[in-house]
């Protein structure tokens with residue numbers, strides 16, 4: 371592994387152990403006050419009770435191969451006035467083309483060490499299961515024509531592997547899944563159970579349902 375980005379990842383992971391992210395590359399905002407007052411439809415569906423952390427879901431940004439999208443852009447697409455206008459971003463963390471890991475959702479009022487997704491920790495990655503889930507996204511996922519493709523760079527692959535294994539060490543009952551196992555879409559442009567197998571992840575930690583019959587690899 372290339373030492374430079376590996377050090378960055380380890381530094382980052384050290385920071386989330388101390389305090390769940392937030393200041394690595396971007397000053398992530400604490401949940402807005404209006405979250406507590408304006409209850410949007412998605413939040414009604416998710417409910418506000420904390421649930422056991424069950425799924426770690428892999429996403430892609432659905433952007434073209436080699437296009438260096440910044441984490442701030444993702445936040446803007448999800449929460450900006452000209453974006454989707456959500457009350458918070460869709461992913462906890464994003465992996466950019468250089469393999470750097472960026473925290474997008476800073477949660478001040480929840481315990482990042484426990485086995486629960488608290489209300490403050492939730493991100494809006496897959497409607498209906500966010501209260502059990504954490505979402506991680508790699509930049510890319512489309513070829514130059516806009517078709518689904520696993521475009522992960524070697525650096526992104528290395529970081530995602532460390533990230534998944536780190537989460538599994540801390541949460542031994544966790545299930546790793548892809549967005550396409552819950553929604554009729556290609557995201558993250560590969561079939562996560564096969565990917566997990568290639569990393570040697572124990573099958574007990576792999577979500578294998580494929581209701582949308584996604585078969586791209």
Ligand SMILES: [Zn+2]
Pocket residue numbers: 428429430549557558
């Ligand atoms: Zn997705």
